[in-house]
Amino acid sequence: MPMVNIAGKEVEVDEEGYLVDLSQWNEDIAKYMAVEEKVELTDAHWEVVNFLREYYAEYQIAPAVRVLTKAIGKKLGPEKGNNKYLYELFPYGPAKQACKIAGLPKPTGCI
Amino acid sequence: MSDMDDMDDGSGIIKKFMFLNRKAPHGTVYALEGLEVVLITAAFDQDVSLVFTDDGVYQLMKGIDTKGIEVKDFSKTYRALEGYDIEKLYVDRTSLDARGLTEDDLIVDVTVLADDEMANLMAEQDVVISF
Numbered sequence: 658m659p660m661v662n663i664a665g666k667e668v669e670v671d672e673e674g675y676l677v678d679l680s681q682w683n684e685d686i687a688k689y690m691a692v693e694e695k696v697e698l699t700d701a702h703w704e705v706v707n708f709l710r711e712y713y714a715e716y717q718i719a720p721a722v723r724v725l726t727k728a729i730g731k732k733l734g735p736e737k738g739n740n741k742y743l744y745e746l747f748p749y750g751p752a753k754q755a756c757k758i759a760g761l762p763k764p765t766g767c768i
Numbered sequence: 769m770s771d772m773d774d775m776d777d778g779s780g781i782i783k784k785f786m787f788l789n790r791k792a793p794h795g796t797v798y799a800l801e802g803l804e805v806v807l808i809t810a811a812f813d814q815d816v817s818l819v820f821t822d823d824g825v826y827q828l829m830k831g832i833d834t835k836g837i838e839v840k841d842f843s844k845t846y847r848a849l850e851g852y853d854i855e856k857l858y859v860d861r862t863s864l865d866a867r868g869l870t871e872d873d874l875i876v877d878v879t880v881l882a883d884d885e886m887a888n889l890m891a892e893q894d895v896v897i898s899f
Contacts, residue, residue, distance in 0.1 A: 716848035717840065721811060724851045 663689045675757050679713070682760030690758045694749065702746050702758070708732065709759040719764040722752035783894040784815045789824035790898060793843065794834065799827050800842055802899030807845075810852035817856040817889065818849070820878070824899075825863045828874040846876050860886050 658677060660667050664685035669677040674693055676682060687706060691698045698706075708729060712720055720728060722743075730738020737743075743751035752764040787806050793799040809816055820828055827843065834841040849857070857878045864870060864880065871880060881889065890896060 715844065716851075717842050717844045718807070718848055720848070720851065721807070723811070724848075728851055 661689075673763065675763055676760040679760045679762075682710075686760060687758050690760075694747075694754045694757060696747060696754060696758065698758070699746075702755075704733065704737075705729065705743065705746060705751065705755045706759045709755055709761055713759070713761050719756045719761040720752065721764050722750060725752050725755075725764075782813065782815050784817070784892060785809060786817045786819060786890065786893040786896045788896060788898040789818065789820045789827055790822045792823040793827040793832065794837060794839055798899045799824070800840075803842060803845060805897070805899075806849070806854065807852060810849075810854055816854050817858060817893070818854065819858045819860070819886070819889075821860045821863045821886070823863075823867075825859055825867060825869060825874075828857075828859070828876060828878065829869070830873055830875045843875055849876070858886070858889065 658669050658671055660669055662668075666681075666685075668681055668686060671677055674690070676686060676690070688698065691702070696702065709719070709725070712725070712728060726738055726740060726743060728738075729743070732738075743755075747754040756762070756764055787802060787809075789799060789802050791798045806816065806818060828846060829843070832841050832843045846857075849855070857876060859871075859874070859878045859880050861880050861882055871878060
């Protein structure tokens with residue numbers, strides 16, 4: 658699998674650019690992935706990224722977008738747990754893009 | 769590539785799907801693959817039931833530690849099923865009893881069924897897929 662150099666460290670990614678070993682994840686990697694995805698990270702983005710990392714730690718999977726949206730609504734309120742808000746942050750798919758930035762695998766069920 | 773959950777084909781046909789989990793969680797790929805199929809199926813808004821029987825009940829055991837065999841412990845993922853609106857989880861009493869287990873040993877809430885109740889549940893299904 659391809660190796661990329663991120664902030665001086667060799668990191669393995671899969672053919673779609675997702676981090677292979679999520680224990681390697683750090684903020685530099687998140688920033689690199691965000692550039693790849695053409696997403697400019699703000700606090701609102703970080704909130705979703707950190708939420709996803711917590712979700713993964715608890716359930717060992719990257720959630721499908723519908724599940725992510727619902728879970729965010731529960732934790733952060735309905736003004737954030739909706740498609741409009743999340744797609745404005747991550748236009749090419751909140752689950753797909755935010756997972757990549759969070760160092761998670763591509764969500765199960767995402768084709 | 770898209771987040772397929774947002775798609776709606778409008779067909780609106782809902783079938784009863786049962787996924788039958790019969791094997792121990794590790795050693796073969798069946799349990800993990802079965803779980804992934806279930807998570808994907810959840811996107812299609814079908815009526816999904818999960819059954820854990822025979823050694824499949826071990827998939828739901830609390831306190832699984834896979835460090836020694838160097839594979840991922842996906843048992844926590846069963847707790848995520850609720851978020852996927854998969855809430856019908858069944859275990860058969862005979863399989864639990866045969867292994868000295870009770871509901872308290874399991875990582876999620878399940879409905880425990882007697883053999884005849886399980887047979888009836890299976891008979892109601894449109895599709896039964898066994899892992």
